[in-house]
Amino acid sequence: MGIEVSIDIPASPQEVWDYAADLARNVEWMADAASIAFTSETTEGVGTTLDCLTRFGPLRTTDRIEVIEWDPPHTLGISHQGAVRGTGRFTLTPSPEGTLFTWSEDLTLPWYFGSRIAQQPASMVLERVWKRNLRALRARILERQQGPTGHEPGPLLGMGRDSEMRAYGPHIIRVSLRGRDVSHEAEAMQHVRHYGFPAPKVIEQPDDHSVVMERLSGPTMLDELAAKPWLVPRHVKGLARLHRLLGDVPAPSGWAKVSGGNSVVHLDLQPDNVKITPEGPVVIDWSNAAAGDAAFDAASTYVRLRTASPDNHAAARAVINAFRTRFARAFLKEFGADEIRAHLRAAADLRLLDRNLHPNEREAVFALARGELD
Known part of the structure; x- marks a missing residue:
């Protein structure tokens, strides 16, 4: 069963990617995703695995997902390995509106959905649900454009000896767990960037104990x-x-x-x-x-x-x-x-x-x- 839906979003591919590829936040705009639990140490990139509790009418199923493609900010591909099997892909293409976001899936539904012919109504329902999901995605991204940040700290991305890193909208936030003043760290990044040295871009400093930075993709x-x-x-x-x-x-x-x-x-x-x-x-x-x-x-x-x-x-x-x-x-x-x-x-x-x-x-x-x- 193949399904493809798309929507124009007035934002750059990188801005759309930063939100849509934050897999923990998929529950914010996917009506059929009830909860997400990562089953791998990583939360981004090829090899990331997670269990998504999926709602389909009165039915509930755990969608076991593995990331198989990760090409920021262009393509994110997954495989479904639970009761629902198949592959899916987000494709982000520059467009006159900003970004054309395309969501395609090639799925085999569980036996209780009936034969391939009987699954046709399910396909039509899923298509309608996913179109609504894409409208919710666009609304979320538009909300995020209203201010420089305005987000709550999200999923934990890493921890140091006295600080933690969390998702913060399309960015990350570093917070001292011991109340240490991180103003010097923010100043250092801004200073060396001024001279052309590669350091993270500082977005803002909400208080003395935290700093918001651009989110970097790639391994150490x-x-x-x-x-x-x-x-x-x-x-x-x-x-x-x-x-x-x-x-x-x-x-x-x-x-x-x-x-x-x-x-x-x-x-x-x-x-x-x-x-x-x-x-x-x-x-x-x-x-x-x-x-x-x-x-x-x-x-x-x-x-x-x-x-x-x-x-x-x-x-x-x-x-x-x-x-x-x-x-x-x-x-x-x-x-x-x-x-x-x-x-x-x-x-x-x-x-x-x-x-x-x-x-x-x-x-x-x-x-x-x-x-x-x-």
Whole structure:
């Protein structure tokens, strides 16, 4: 059974994508979707799985869904693997109105809907329901255009040691769980972007403890390395290049200074804080930004790469540590071993000030600073 419906929406494909591809919010505009529960660790991208409780008249069924296509802001494809089977696709095409949003499905309904001939009325009902859904989608997007944000925090996207990231309309919001002032982080992102450095765009700062930023698509550099370890040489060069570029950005007067030099330093510019977006790498998490020297910043990255203690079982730790060591040594050579080693002891001392360091990490930092780790 094939169904296709479409609607023109007066918004850009990216704006429509940011809302429609936020799968947790599908219940806001799909009348037949009662609830959604993710069954995968990810909530976006190929491989994401979820269970959608679907209402069809008096009937209820759990639609088991897997994302099989993810091409922002153009195509989102899914497969249905529950009682309802088949495939579906959202296609976003630029149009004179803004975006032509097309929803197509090729489905096989459960046996209790009867034969293929008997399913024809069901097809007509579904088509009417989905047309109403698309009108609701357009209304939601128009509501979101009334102000810069005006949204409530949505699904949890990630957590750090003292903060959490949540969907916030088409954007994301970072909130300190300990009431920490994040104004410096917002200032840092705005400052480096002014100089052309790739950092998230700040949308607004609702209060001192939260900041709203653009939502970035794509994996982190660490995730891509884990999936494609043969990309180590490319990402080593990319990470060293980001350090050099940041070294060209002057730090504002009044920022805390961690070493000689007057450029912006990130102090945690490592693969887990680089998003690989369709537009290129973007550096995230600017909470530690300070003034200093690019080589000191690179030394801080090297210290973290060599001494981080992943929270995994013993076998996984051995693999991850071997991978980190390989990447760290390649980064040391690419950026400049002499420059990094000149700042290694000072970078290690700064790292030891972190009260959240695991005892194993603390010991490793001591050993690295004294040349005992290799």
